[in-house]
Amino acid sequence: MAKIALVLVLSLALLLSIQCVAGDDALSPPPSAQGPSSSSAGASTDGDEASWIGWAEDQLRNKKLDALLTIDIIKTRIAIWAKEKWLSLNQSIVDLRRFIHCINVPHEGKRRSPPFISSAPPPGFLKFKVDGSSLEKPGLAGIGGILREHLGNELIRFSKHVGIVDSNEAELLAIREAFILFSTSRWIFVYSLIVESDSKNAVCCVNNSASSPRGLRYLVNHIEKTSSYL
Numbered sequence: 001m002a003k004i005a006l007v008l009v010l011s012l013a014l015l016l017s018i019q020c021v022a023g024d025d026a027l028s029p030p031p032s033a034q035g036p037s038s039s040s041a042g043a044s045t046d047g048d049e050a051s052w053i054g055w056a057e058d059q060l061r062n063k064k065l066d067a068l069l070t071i072d073i074i075k076t077r078i079a080i081w082a083k084e085k086w087l088s089l090n091q092s093i094v095d096l097r098r099f100i101h102c103i104n105v106p107h108e109g110k111r112r113s114p115p116f117i118s119s120a121p122p123p124g125f126l127k128f129k130v131d132g133s134s135l136e137k138p139g140l141a142g143i144g145g146i147l148r149e150h151l152g153n154e155l156i157r158f159s160k161h162v163g164i165v166d167s168n169e170a171e172l173l174a175i176r177e178a179f180i181l182f183s184t185s186r187w188i189f190v191y192s193l194i195v196e197s198d199s200k201n202a203v204c205c206v207n208n209s210a211s212s213p214r215g216l217r218y219l220v221n222h223i224e225k226t227s228s229y230l
Contacts (some may be wrong), residue, residue, distance in 0.1 A: 009151075010212055029135070030161060044107070053099065064104075072097075075097045076093075076097050078096075079093045079094075079096035079097040080093055082096055083096060083156055089162050090147065120148065120149075120150050120151070120152050120213050121148070121149070121150050121194050122150060123150045124150075124191060124192060124193050125150065125191060125193070125194050126147055126148065126149055126182070126187060126191045126192075126193055126194070127147070127148055127184060127193075127194040127195075127196055128145050128146070128147045128156075128170075128178035128181075128193065128194070128195045128196065129145060129146050129148070129196045130143065130144070130145035130174035130175055130177070130178050130195060130197050131143070131144055131145065131171070131174060131197070131198065131199075132144075132162070132167065132168050132169075132172070132173055132174040132199070132202075133167055133169040133170055134164075134165055134166055134167045134169075137166045137167065138164050138165050138166040138169075139164060139166075140161070140163075140164060141161070141162050141163065141164065141165045141166075141167070141169070141170040141173075141180060142159065142160065142161050142162060142170070143158075143159070143160060143162055143170055143171075143173050143174035144157075144159035144160075144174065144178060145157070145158055145159075145174055145177065145178050145181075147178070147181070147182065149191075155185075155187070156181055156182075156185065157182060158177060160177075167199075168201050168202060168213075168216065169207075169215075169216060169219065171197055171199035171201070171202035172202050172205060172206075172216055172219040172220065172223070173219065175197055175202060175206060175223055176219060176222055176226065178193075178195050179195065179223060179225060179226040179227050179230070181192070182230070183226055183230060188230065192230070206220060206223055206224075209221065209224060221226030
């Protein structure tokens with residue numbers, strides 16, 4: 001719908017540069033001025049569509065245009081374009097032209113990157129896969145994580161709100177939560193821990209605390225202190 005609206009706006013902007021002319025050179029009205037009713041299934045035929053297309057083309061050949069007829073041509077052009085662009089539209093070109101503001105553009109969806117798949121840890125290790133995100137920068141944020149053993153069995157799962165922070169702080173909060181949960185679990189005496197995050201910024205902060213932003217230094221220091229007991 002946004003694409004159609006953009007085409008219509010650009011076309012109407014072009015219309016402002018066209019001089020409106022009335023008089024002996026007035027154009028002939030379009031065929032079937034009332035158009036077929038969209039509520040009557042099968043009422044629109046290929047002949048009807050051809051007549052509309054032919055009429056629109058005829059207005060562009062060596063004739064002066066007035067405002068209303070130019071708008072009709074614009075609508076016809078957009079209807080033809082929409083029909084060619086989205087083949088799944090079941091309306092005729094005539095109906096698309098008459099009800100151009102009601103065109104239901106098929107949702108094509110956004111292309112998503114492949115999901116991040118965590119591999120199982122080696123024997124003797126547990127892996128905490130964590131994530132954090134925020135709605136804005138900063139905004140309402142949440143964190144979560146799953147602890148698994150080398151066979152893939154889930155041992156711990158957590159998710160919680162963390163208030164209003166940015167995404168980097170949320171990622172670090174998720175890492176810290178993983179260390180806290182593991183350090184207080186019964187597995188601390190049997191397994192070593194791997195914490196996995198898909199945030200390069202968070203991983204760099206933890207691995208090189210000196211490069212972490214000053215506002216996040218308290219989190220990095222807490223993570224270092226907690227992990228030192230493991």
